[in-house]
Amino acid sequence: MILVMRPHGDLACWRHILILCCVGALLGAVGARTCCKTDSARSVLWMPAMNTFRRLDANSDTKATYDFYSQILGFTPLETYDVGNGTDVWRIQAGASQIKLSRRNDNRTYVEGAVTDATGLRLWTFFFTDPGALLRNFTDAGLEPPAFEGTAPTRRWAADFVGLEWVGEEHDVRFDTTKHVFRHGATYVALMSFEKTLPADTGTGGIQYVVSDVDRVQQLAKCQDVSIIQEIETIPGYPVRTVWLEDPDGIINYFAETAESRGEEEEEEDIG
Incomplete structure (x- = not known):
């Protein structure tokens, strides 16, 4: 999966923060640990991919969107979670990642458009490994089938799906701009700038990392002055502890620690 994000402000600063949160090496192990300004959360990133949230407005048909992902795109439907406060999270497995559909939060900003x-x-x-099957799904549903682009970038990026790293820069033909590509396992993040001032959409999408030590992530965030939207809490009814951070563009980066990722004997199958 590739997530294309629109960075707001200095790309160099954005890149530094992203690496700070996701790429470098952690210092310290057992016992009390110190926090260095150059430490990162890499050693506690447990799942070799990122999960993403897509938040839909009240007028959207969540079931129709869920069916499109599962029936037309062919992704695997998962159990829907009730996380409280009238919020359901509709989950779909796409390769190594999950796509999570939920209603919009009132405290975020949403911008419609392209x-x-x-x-x-x-x-x-x-x-997609079988474009033919995908095209048949569209045709059978009476939808216009998509057009596939060249596969050279896909082959190059798919050569190694281990770890998060700075992949490099390349020209994006579709938007006629340079994109800065990062990778975590099976997920890529591409940052692009269009050299103009734009409103910030801080709510439509978010990123989830599954980690082995959420306390360490919060410690790093506090000592490095990373914006914390929600400190560590447990999701009611689920063995999941989370901390919500905000990147320089205002996008929520949600770190989740599960029973399995923290090494407990009682393992769980899914991540909320």
Whole structure:
């Protein structure tokens, strides 16, 4: 999966923060640990991919969107979670990642329109091993089938799905701009700038990392002055502890620690 994000402000700063949160090496292990300004959360990133949230407005048909992902795109439907406060999370497995559909939060900003109309997480890209089957799904449902682009970038990026790293820069033909590509396992993040001031869409999309030690993530965030939207809490009814951070573009980066990821004997199958 590739997530294309629209960075707001200095790309160099954005890149530094992203690496700070996701790429470098952690210092310290057992016992009390110190926090260095150059430490990162890499050693506690447990799942080799990122999960993503897509938040739909009240007028959207969540079931129809869920059916499109599962029946037309062919992704695997998962159990829907009730996380409280009248919020259901509809989950779909796409390769190594999960896509999570939920209603919008009132405390975030949403901007309608095209990818180029705002900053934020506004474009999802998926790779398919059998394009023919996908095209048949569209045709059978009476939908116009998509057109596939060249596969050279796919082959190059798919050569190694281990770890998060700075992949490099390349020209994006579709938007005629340079994209800065990062990777975590099976998920890529591409940052693009259109050299103009845009409104910030901080609510449509979010990223989830599954980690082995959420306390360490919160410790790093506090000592490095990363914005914390919600400190560590447990999701009612689920053995999941989370901390919600905000990147320089205002996008929520949600770190989740599960029973399985923290090494407990009682393992769980899914992540809320």
